[in-house]
Amino acid sequence: MSNMNLTVNHNRSESGYSNNYSLLEMYGASDEEDKEEIDDHHQFDNVMEEIRANSLSSFVTPLNSQTIPKILSSDYDRYGFKKASLHQTITRKEYNEWFTDYSEYSLERMKKWKDLVNSSGIKYDDIPTRFPPKSDKTKKLIRRGIPSEWRGNAWFFYAGGYERLNKHVGVYDKIVKDTIGVKNKDTEAIERDLNRTFPDNIHFNNLPKDSKSVKDPKDIQDNDINNKPMIKSLRRVLVAFSHYQPQIGYCQSLNFLAGLLLLFMNEERAFWMLVILTERILPKVHSRDLDGVHIDQGVLMLCFKEYIPQLWNILGKNFEGEVISEDKILTKLPPVTLVTSSWFMSVFVGIIPIEAVLRIWDILWYEGSKTLFRFSLTICKYCLDNKTFKAKNDNDSGNTEFEQIEIFQFMQSYPKSLIDPNKIVDLCFKKIGGYGFGSISQDEINKCRIFVSKQRDKMKKKSLITNISEDERKMLNNDEIHDIYGFNRSIMNGVKWNNNISNKMKKRFSRKTSK
Amino acid sequence: MSDNNRFAQFKLVLLGESAVGKSSIVHRFVKNTFDNMRESTIGAAFLTQTITLPESNTTIKFEIWDTAGQERYKSLAPMYYRNANAALCVYDITSRSSFNKAQDWIKELKKQAPEGIVICLVGNKLDLENEREVDQQEVIEYVQELNQENDNVILSECSAKNGEGVLDIFNKIGRALPVEEVINGANNRSRQVGSRKPGVNLSRQQNQPQSSNCC
Numbered sequence: 001m002s003n004m005n006l007t008v009n010h011n012r013s014e015s016g017y018s019n020n021y022s023l024l025e026m027y028g029a030s031d032e033e034d035k036e037e038i039d040d041h042h043q044f045d046n047v048m049e050e051i052r053a054n055s056l057s058s059f060v061t062p063l064n065s066q067t068i069p070k071i072l073s074s075d076y077d078r079y080g081f082k083k084a085s086l087h088q089t090i091t092r093k094e095y096n097e098w099f100t101d102y103s104e105y106s107l108e109r110m111k112k113w114k115d116l117v118n119s120s121g122i123k124y125d126d127i128p129t130r131f132p133p134k135s136d137k138t139k140k141l142i143r144r145g146i147p148s149e150w151r152g153n154a155w156f157f158y159a160g161g162y163e164r165l166n167k168h169v170g171v172y173d174k175i176v177k178d179t180i181g182v183k184n185k186d187t188e189a190i191e192r193d194l195n196r197t198f199p200d201n202i203h204f205n206n207l208p209k210d211s212k213s214v215k216d217p218k219d220i221q222d223n224d225i226n227n228k229p230m231i232k233s234l235r236r237v238l239v240a241f242s243h244y245q246p247q248i249g250y251c252q253s254l255n256f257l258a259g260l261l262l263l264f265m266n267e268e269r270a271f272w273m274l275v276i277l278t279e280r281i282l283p284k285v286h287s288r289d290l291d292g293v294h295i296d297q298g299v300l301m302l303c304f305k306e307y308i309p310q311l312w313n314i315l316g317k318n319f320e321g322e323v324i325s326e327d328k329i330l331t332k333l334p335p336v337t338l339v340t341s342s343w344f345m346s347v348f349v350g351i352i353p354i355e356a357v358l359r360i361w362d363i364l365w366y367e368g369s370k371t372l373f374r375f376s377l378t379i380c381k382y383c384l385d386n387k388t389f390k391a392k393n394d395n396d397s398g399n400t401e402f403e404q405i406e407i408f409q410f411m412q413s414y415p416k417s418l419i420d421p422n423k424i425v426d427l428c429f430k431k432i433g434g435y436g437f438g439s440i441s442q443d444e445i446n447k448c449r450i451f452v453s454k455q456r457d458k459m460k461k462k463s464l465i466t467n468i469s470e471d472e473r474k475m476l477n478n479d480e481i482h483d484i485y486g487f488n489r490s491i492m493n494g495v496k497w498n499n500n501i502s503n504k505m506k507k508r509f510s511r512k513t514s515k
Numbered sequence: 516m517s518d519n520n521r522f523a524q525f526k527l528v529l530l531g532e533s534a535v536g537k538s539s540i541v542h543r544f545v546k547n548t549f550d551n552m553r554e555s556t557i558g559a560a561f562l563t564q565t566i567t568l569p570e571s572n573t574t575i576k577f578e579i580w581d582t583a584g585q586e587r588y589k590s591l592a593p594m595y596y597r598n599a600n601a602a603l604c605v606y607d608i609t610s611r612s613s614f615n616k617a618q619d620w621i622k623e624l625k626k627q628a629p630e631g632i633v634i635c636l637v638g639n640k641l642d643l644e645n646e647r648e649v650d651q652q653e654v655i656e657y658v659q660e661l662n663q664e665n666d667n668v669i670l671s672e673c674s675a676k677n678g679e680g681v682l683d684i685f686n687k688i689g690r691a692l693p694v695e696e697v698i699n700g701a702n703n704r705s706r707q708v709g710s711r712k713p714g715v716n717l718s719r720q721q722n723q724p725q726s727s728n729c730c
Contacts, residue, residue: 189585192534192555199552252533252585253557290590319598338580338594342558350554402524405578408561 044177050232051176051267059203059230059263060148063110068103072096078148079263081354082200089417090353098419102355105422110147131157139366143425146362152264156273159365164272172268175240186242186250194231197255203230204259233267234259241274248278251286253345260349260357277347281369285344291456296344296372297337298330298452299445303373304380305329307437311384314407330455339408343376352379356421363425370445374437378428381435382418383411523697524576527688528596530624531605532616533584536639539675540605541581544685549676556583559595566682568689573698575689577601593627601633601688608638608672609646618657621668633691634668635684641674667691 061067061078071078075092083095117124120132131154132138146154156162198204205228237258242250257277261270278285284292305312315336316324324334342350347364348357364371383389389410418424429438529537538556542548545564560581567574582588582595596602602624606617617636624634636658638649651672658670669687673680 185586189533195552196534196555199550199554205552251587252555252583255555256557288587290587293591333594335594338559338591339561341591346557350557402578405526405561405563409563412561 043180047176047180047236048173050229051173051236058149058152058265060151062149063103063106063147071103072099076202077354079354080202080204081198089413090419094419102420106145106147109145110149112141112144113147113150116141127153129153129157134158134366142362142366143429145359145421145425148264148358151358151362152261152269155261155361155365156265156269159273159276161269161272161276164276165269168272172240172271175243176236179236179239179243182239182243187239189250189252190235190238190242190255193252193255194227194235197231197234197259201259201263203263204228204234230259230262233262233270237262237267237271237274240271244271244275245278247288248286249288251288251290251345253342254278254286256346256349260361281364282344282347282372293341293345294333294456295449295452297333297341298456299448300340300344300373300376301329301333301337302448302452303377303440307377307440308381308384311380314384315404317404319404330452331459335404336408336411339411340376340380343379344372347372348375352415352424353419353421356418356424359421359425368442370440370442373445374428374440375424377437377440378424378435379415379418380411382424382427383414386410386414388414521571521573521694521698522576523573523692523694524578525600525692525697526578526580526598527601527603528580528599529582529603529605530592530596530617530620531584531603531637532607532610532613535584535605535607535610535613536675537584537603537605538581540603540637540639540673540681540684541579543675543678543681545579547678549678551676556581558583558588558591564685566685566689568686568694571694573689573694575692575694577685592623596624596628596632599628599632600692601635602628603635603637603684603688605637605639606649607640608649609640609643611648614638614649614654621661625666631693633688634666635688636668636670637684638672639675641672641679642676 059080061071063071063078067078075082075084077083077095077099084090084092116132116137117128122128122130122132124130127150142158195205234255238250238254241254241258242248248254254274258270258274261273265273282292282296284290285296286292301312301316305316313323316329316334318324318332319335324332348360351357352360360371360375389407427434430436431438529541531537533555538553538560539549541560541562542550542553545562562579562581563576564579565574565576580595580599582592602620604617604620604624606613608614621634621636624632636654638651638654654670658668661668669684669691671680671684671687673684675681
C-alpha cells in the first residue's frame with residue numbers, strides 16, 4: 001500500500017507517516033512524567049536553554065559597506081564556509097573576484113525585495129516574517145535570488161512552514177525532550193556524521209584556537225563539551241527528525257540538509273523544513289530502502305532521454321556499453337545515476353558552490369520538486385556542452401565503463417567550479433541563450449513519478465527485483481525478463497503517464513512488439 | 516612508452532561501514548593528502564590512480580568507486596560492485612562492529628560479485644593502535660579460514676592518516692589481479708590499451724553482449 005501512496009500529493013495526511021504527536025499526547029502524559037528522574041528535568045531545562053540561546057542567531061553576515069571588505073579579506077565567506085578548500089576547484093582569489101561583483105548584485109537585489117515587500121503592505125522591523133503572495137512578479141524575484149539575510153524567513157514562509165508550525169505548537173520541544181539520551185542505530189549513525197558535516201565551516205567546526213581554551217582533562221574526556229552549539233543543534237534536529245519520521249530515521253545527506261538550514265533559521269524551523277522537504281518535495285528519497293532515489297532517478301533518466309537525447313546516447317548505456325532500451329530504463333538504471341542520485345539526496349549541497357545551492361533552494365521552496373529535475377538537467381547539459389566532456393567522448397568510444405568513468409569524474413568535478421549562480425539560473429530558464437528547462441512542469445514530473453513508481457511496484461510484486469540472483473537472471477532469456485519486470489505492451493498502453501513522453505514511448509513500443 | 520611496458524585498467528570498489536575511512540584511504544592513495552575531518556560521502560565518488568609494478572613492468576590504472584557507508588545505501592551497492600575486479604572491504608581497527616560489517620561485505624561479494632574478484636580486507640586507523648578493538652590474530656585466522664575454501668582474500672592494515680600501508684594495499688591488489696589475462700585479451704572486462712593516445716581502437720569487438728566474469 002505504501003508504494004501506491006506516492007507522496008506527490010501535497011495534502012497527504014501526516015499522521016499515517018510520522019510518529020503522531022497529538023496535542024493530547026503532549027499535555028496529557030502526566031503519568032510518564034512522574035516517572036522521570038529529576039536529572040532528566042535538569043537536562044531538559046539545560047537543553048531548552050541551549051535551544052533558546054541559539055534560536056535568535058542567523059549565522060549569515062549581512063552585507064553592507066562595512067562587512068563587504070571584511071568578507072573579502074577573510075578566509076571564510078559570509079556563511080562561514082572556507083572560500084578555497086571546500087571546493088578545491090575554486091581559489092580564494094577567484095572567489096573574491098566573483099564576490100566583488102556578486103555582493104553588488106546582492107545589494108541591488110535587497111533593494112528590489114524591499115520595494116516588493118513594502119508595496120505589498122508588509123510591515124517589518126529588521127527582517128520580514130511574511131512575504132508577498134505568489135505571483136509572476138514574486139516568482140521572477142525569487143529566481144533572481146532572495147537576499148541571504150532574509151533567506152531563512154522567506155524559505156520558511158514559501159515552503160509552508162508556518163502552517164506546519166502552527167499546527168504543531170510545542171511538538172519540537174516535546175520530541176527533543178522525549179529523545180534525550182536515546183541511543184539506537186540512527187543516533188549512532190548521527191553521531192558519526194556530526195563532525196563530518198561542513199568541516200570547513202567555522203560555525204560547525206572547532207578551529208584549533210577554540211580547543212586550546214579547553215584545559216580541564218575532564219572536559220576533554222567529555223567529547224560533547226568541545227562541540228560547538230551548532231553541532232549540538234544539528235544533533236537535536238537530526239535525532240528529533242529520526243524519531244518523528246521512523247520510516248526515514250537517519251539517512252546520510254540529511255546532515256547536510258539540516259546543517260544548511262541551521263545556518264539560516266532556528267532548530268525548530270529547520271526541523272519542520274526537513275519534514276516538509278522529505279514528505280512533499282523528495283518523498284521516500286531518504287527512506288530506509290531509498291525507494292524515492294530509484295524513482296526520481298528513473299524519472300530523471302526519462303527526462304534525459306526526452307530533453308537531452310545527445311546525453312542519453314552517451315550515458316544511457318549499461319556497463320557493457322550497450323544502449324539501454326526503453327523498456328529496461330527503469331529496471332536497470334544506468335551507472336550515471338550513481339552520480340546524479342546524490343544531487344537529489346543532498347539537494348546539491350556539496351555538488352555545486354554554496355551560493356548556487358542557495359539560489360536553487362530559493363526556487364525549490366517556492367516552486368517545488370520540478371526545480372531539482374530542471375537544474376539536474378541544466379547541470380548535465382552544461383557538462384555535455386563543455387569542451388573537456390566533448391574531448392572525453394570525442395573518439396566515439398564512450399561505450400565502455402572505463403570511458404564512462406572519465407565522464408563521471410568530470411560530472412563530479414566540473415559542477416564544483418560553477419561559481420556564478422546567475423549563469424546556472426539563466427541557463428536553466430532562458431529560452432534564448434539558455435536551455436529553457438522552465439517548460440518542464442510540476443504536473444509532468446508528478447505523473448512521471450507515479451508512472452515510475454507503479455512500474456517499480458509491478459516489479460516488486462513479482463518480488464524478483466531484489467531476490468533474483470544474477471545467475472538465475474542469466475538463465476532466463478530476455479523475453480522472460482521482459483515479462484517479469486512488467487514491461488510489456490499491455491502495461492505500457494494501459495498507463496498514461498505523461499502526455500509529452502508517453503506517446504513517443506508507445507509508438508516505439510508498438511513498433512518493437514509488432515516485429 | 517616502450518613496447519614491453521604493459522598497461523591494464525581495473526575497477527576497484529570500496530565497501531565498509533560509515534566513518535571507517537574509505538574516502539580517506541582513497542585520498543591518501545590518489546592525492547597523498549589527509550583531512551582529519553572529512554565530509555561524509557553521499558552516493559559515490561569516482562577517482563582514478565595509476566601504479567607501476569616494476570617486476571613485471573606493468574602499469575595498472577585503478578578506476579576507484581568510493582561509496583557511502585550507511586546501511587541503506589546497500590540497495591545501490593550491486594551497481595557499484597557489478598563488474599568490479601577488486602574490492603576493498605574496510606573496517607576500523609578500533610571498532611568491533613565495523614569488522615563484523617566488513618565480514619558481511621565479504622559474504623555478500625562472494626554471493627553476488629563477479630567470480631574471481633580480488634578482495635582485500637583492510638583494517639584502517641592503525642595510528643590508533645592503543646584503541647584497538649579488533650585483534651590482528653583473529654583477523655588472520657578469519658582470513659586463513661576463508662582462504663581454505665579456495666578464496667584468496669588479501670589482508671592488510673593501514674593508516675590513512677599517516678599513510679602507513681596504504682600504497683601496499685594497492686600494490687598487493689595489483690599483483691593479484693589477472694593482468695596477464697587482460698593483456699592477452701582473454702578478459703573482456705579490462706583491456707590492454709597499449710598506448711593511451713586518443714583514437715586508439717579500444718577493442719570494440721569486446722563489447723559482446725553480457726560479458727563473462729573476469730576470469
